Amino acid sequence: MESWSARKHLAGQQRRLMMDVAPAPATSAATGDGGGSGHGSTSDGMRIMVGVLVAVIFCTLLYCVYCWRWRKRNAIRRSLIESLWPRSSSDLPLMDLASILAATDNFSKANKLGEGGFGPVYRGVLSGGNEIAVKRLSARSKQGAAEFRNEVELIAKLQHRNLVRLLGWCADREEKLLVYEYLPNRSLDAFIFVEAESGYWFADPSKSAQLGWNARHNIILGIARGMLYLHEDSLLKVVHRDLKASNVLLDDKMSPKISDFGMAKIFEDESDGINTGRVVGTYGYMAPEFALEGVFSVKSDVFSFGVLLLEILSGQRNGALYLEEHQQSLIQDAWKLWTEDLATEFMDPSLGRSYSKEEAWRCYHVGLLCVQDNPDVRPTMSTVLLMLISDHMKLPDPAMPPLFTRLRKPALSTLQLTTKTESTLSPQSINDVSITVIEPR
Numbered sequence: 304m305e306s307w308s309a310r311k312h313l314a315g316q317q318r319r320l321m322m323d324v325a326p327a328p329a330t331s332a333a334t335g336d337g338g339g340s341g342h343g344s345t346s347d348g349m350r351i352m353v354g355v356l357v358a359v360i361f362c363t364l365l366y367c368v369y370c371w372r373w374r375k376r377n378a379i380r381r382s383l384i385e386s387l388w389p390r391s392s393s394d395l396p397l398m399d400l401a402s403i404l405a406a407t408d409n410f411s412k413a414n415k416l417g418e419g420g421f422g423p424v425y426r427g428v429l430s431g432g433n434e435i436a437v438k439r440l441s442a443r444s445k446q447g448a449a450e451f452r453n454e455v456e457l458i459a460k461l462q463h464r465n466l467v468r469l470l471g472w473c474a475d476r477e478e479k480l481l482v483y484e485y486l487p488n489r490s491l492d493a494f495i496f497v498e499a500e501s502g503y504w505f506a507d508p509s510k511s512a513q514l515g516w517n518a519r520h521n522i523i524l525g526i527a528r529g530m531l532y533l534h535e536d537s538l539l540k541v542v543h544r545d546l547k548a549s550n551v552l553l554d555d556k557m558s559p560k561i562s563d564f565g566m567a568k569i570f571e572d573e574s575d576g577i578n579t580g581r582v583v584g585t586y587g588y589m590a591p592e593f594a595l596e597g598v599f600s601v602k603s604d605v606f607s608f609g610v611l612l613l614e615i616l617s618g619q620r621n622g623a624l625y626l627e628e629h630q631q632s633l634i635q636d637a638w639k640l641w642t643e644d645l646a647t648e649f650m651d652p653s654l655g656r657s658y659s660k661e662e663a664w665r666c667y668h669v670g671l672l673c674v675q676d677n678p679d680v681r682p683t684m685s686t687v688l689l690m691l692i693s694d695h696m697k698l699p700d701p702a703m704p705p706l707f708t709r710l711r712k713p714a715l716s717t718l719q720l721t722t723k724t725e726s727t728l729s730p731q732s733i734n735d736v737s738i739t740v741i742e743p744r
């Protein structure tokens with residue numbers, strides 16, 4: 304009985320042993336390796352493969368997201384540039400860069416005419432022999448593509464013999480160019496005053512002597528006609544906002560042409576001024592309501608015209624708005640001499656005695672009417688022209704021009720001006736300046 308149960312137990316153990324051995328893989332059986340270690344290395348390999356696959360999928364996804372975002376960003380940038388630039392369907396011809404480069408001798412130094420808020424200006428000659436002036440938007444420009452576009456779109460729609468003609472434009476990769484008719488006598492400021500090293504402005508007798516009374520009178524009338532066209536006679540009603548001596552160019556016959564429409568605005572409502580909350584333009588020419596409150600209207604252009612007129616008569620530049628207590632601006636001098644009946648002392652000495660006093664005093668009188676403090680009592684440009692050309696029209700008495708005193712030094716960064724002192728600010732245009740702190744006395 305015992306041996307039978309012992310045999311049965313032995314047989315059971317053998318069967319269990321055989322069952323344990325049976326599932327072992329053939330290779331392990333052949334090599335004699337343990338089955339457990341072979342199974343472990345296969346699953347490690349699998350895990351590595353899965354890991355690599357996941358990493359590849361993750362990287363691909365990351366790359367796709369990056370590409371999508373890059374394309375989206377580029378599309379936004381492209382549409383921004385397109386929105387800032389006139390389309391080829393604009394009224395103005397699109398000129399190719401190669402012909403402008405050839406005309407200006409690759410923007411050579413010798414052809415450089417000067418530099419303004421947009422950037423440098425070059426003289427050029429097209430293959431047909433026509434002379435051009437090319438404004439090249441500089442990367443450092445304080446004024447941007449929006450002002451360039453404004454200039455193209457506005458001036459292309461305006462045509463008057465006293466406005467400078469824009470012949471075409473070019474936007475090729477980094478280059479943004481405006482092509483104008485070339486005006487050989489350049490800008491009026493060079494004839495009436497020069498900048499000394501100190502930053503102050505003086506009349507250059509040799510230059511101003513070239514500008515006799517008749518030439519000055521014609522220039523005053525031409526500017527008035529150009530401004531009247533902008534304000535009242537053109538299809539668009541335009542406020543220039545940056546009228547000054549360097550923005551009046553002179554052709555070969557010394558006829559004036561108003562330029563620089565980068566800051567100009569189309570004006571819909573005649574009655575009220577527009578408050579932009581920002582100041583653009585040039586100190587010394589800005590109407591007080593514009594400089595102090597950012598309110599512009601045709602009457603702020605009339606103020607600038609008055610300043611310019613007084614500068615042409617006197618051969619002196621109007622000081623900046625920020626004056627030290629002891630300083631007098633040109634318009635204050637003009638007022639003082641007028642009230643003291645000393646008009647002759649105000650006139651540019653280089654004119655000598657050879658000018659028509661009647662015409663000159665009329666201009667002087669109109670100039671003072673234009674620079675009155677209250678915009679409502681300043682005449683419109685149509686009245687200005689009428690007053691200038693009629694020799695029997697009775698002119699109203701002018702009120703005192705605005706006086707300013709400095710309350711606080713404006714931050715230079717805010718004014719976007721660099722090297723000049725306050726009282727001798729450069730007449731360069733400023734754009735997008737926040738409202739300044741000046742108070743009428």
Ligand SMILES: Nc1ncnc2c1ncn2[C@@H]1O[C@H](COP(=O)(O)OP(=O)(O)OP(=O)(O)O)[C@@H](O)[C@H]1O
Pocket residue numbers: 416417418419420421422423424436438467483484485486487489490545549550552562563730731732733
């Ligand atoms: N069409 C042109 N023909 C001849 N010279 C020109 C012409 N346009 C500009 N210039 C010259 O280039 C100079 C720079 O002109 P630009 O209009 O860029 O600047 P600005 O009027 O001096 O200053 P801002 O841009 O601040 O108003 C002018 O002073 C003028 O001498």
